[in-house]
Amino acid sequence: MIENLVREEIKGFKNYEVHSIPYRYKMDANETPFELPEGVIKNIQEIVKYSQVNVYPDPTAEKLKEELARYCKVVPTNIFVGNGSDEIIHLIMLAFINKGDVVAYPHPSFAMYSVYSKIAGAVEIPVKLEEDYTYDVGSFTEVIEKYRPKLVFLCNPNNPTGSVIEREDIIKIIRKSNGIVVVDEAYFEFYGNTIVDAINEFENLIVLRTLSKAFGLAGLRVGYAVSNEKILEYLNLVKSPYNINSFTQRIALEVLRSGVLRERVNYILNERKRLINELSKIKGIKVYPSKANFILVKFKDAEYAHKKLLERGILVRDFSKVEGLEGALRITVSTKEANDYLINVLKELLI
Numbered sequence: 001m002i003e004n005l006v007r008e009e010i011k012g013f014k015n016y017e018v019h020s021i022p023y024r025y026k027m028d029a030n031e032t033p034f035e036l037p038e039g040v041i042k043n044i045q046e047i048v049k050y051s052q053v054n055v056y057p058d059p060t061a062e063k064l065k066e067e068l069a070r071y072c073k074v075v076p077t078n079i080f081v082g083n084g085s086d087e088i089i090h091l092i093m094l095a096f097i098n099k100g101d102v103v104a105y106p107h108p109s110f111a112m113y114s115v116y117s118k119i120a121g122a123v124e125i126p127v128k129l130e131e132d133y134t135y136d137v138g139s140f141t142e143v144i145e146k147y148r149p150k151l152v153f154l155c156n157p158n159n160p161t162g163s164v165i166e167r168e169d170i171i172k173i174i175r176k177s178n179g180i181v182v183v184d185e186a187y188f189e190f191y192g193n194t195i196v197d198a199i200n201e202f203e204n205l206i207v208l209r210t211l212s213k214a215f216g217l218a219g220l221r222v223g224y225a226v227s228n229e230k231i232l233e234y235l236n237l238v239k240s241p242y243n244i245n246s247f248t249q250r251i252a253l254e255v256l257r258s259g260v261l262r263e264r265v266n267y268i269l270n271e272r273k274r275l276i277n278e279l280s281k282i283k284g285i286k287v288y289p290s291k292a293n294f295i296l297v298k299f300k301d302a303e304y305a306h307k308k309l310l311e312r313g314i315l316v317r318d319f320s321k322v323e324g325l326e327g328a329l330r331i332t333v334s335t336k337e338a339n340d341y342l343i344n345v346l347k348e349l350l351i
């Protein structure tokens, strides 16, 4: 009976799968390897004491928005906070996508653009990246002309390829589009270039960010959108009132104020450079350039490499079965110790 009640879009649908596997080094989900800053841990008792969990959290996450606005050099009314940027992608669909509307996104890219499109009943147009995974701007403008997508996603830097799209090209796409253009800047801090400053110049631009990556708060679930007030009004209409819990709001605020970001990002950038250098020396591996905290690498036999890495306790993400990513594994840049361990295991494997 239940099968007859479920929405058509959900029948036979496969969601994002996450497996729990024991590991020594976790290099599969683009998290940072750092704990909460020491100063924040010291204050945890105070934070808990004054969190008033007997009452609902601030539905507008006002203080957190103020801090995020400072960080992005915008005003708080340009910020929307979500339970991870995943939730915001979902809410964008809920606010703007009717069944049958067109959503375009790069391919290969972050899987959730497709997952939430399917749930919304959208018509998906994946726009292929070039062979070397750089953006093919011509293809995007052709797709926009031909299909008039209601939503266009650009992922910058792109997950899982690490490639980027230049500002002029983003602007070209925004100008061409009659729909909303979402620029997902989840990995912004490892790249340094942003389009956030243009949110009031274009009425159809949403920039997505997250505290899950450079700020190291994946477990707390904080994503945010930066956009004009009109668009955010609609996102506010469809959100659950208490989507960010009280602890998360407080701890996120403390972490933003803690001042650890620069040092931590620099550490990862140094390690990225070293990892790319070292991996490039190993025969049989093709390493792609990256502007994020992960590196896409191709193997002759990715399945074998993945299995061997797992046996040695290293989790990386296997993309080798995804169309366009044959032979590819994605490795998250981690601590020096973890990166060295990975390099040595791969050297042993492939020599």
Ligand code: PMP
Pocket: 029, 030, 083, 084, 085, 086, 087, 110, 155, 159, 184, 186, 209, 210, 211, 212, 218, 221, 222, 223
């Ligand atoms: N966008 C991109 C490009 C991502 O890679 C991720 C996480 N893998 C997200 C959004 C979602 O991040 P979160 O929900 O943790 O904010």
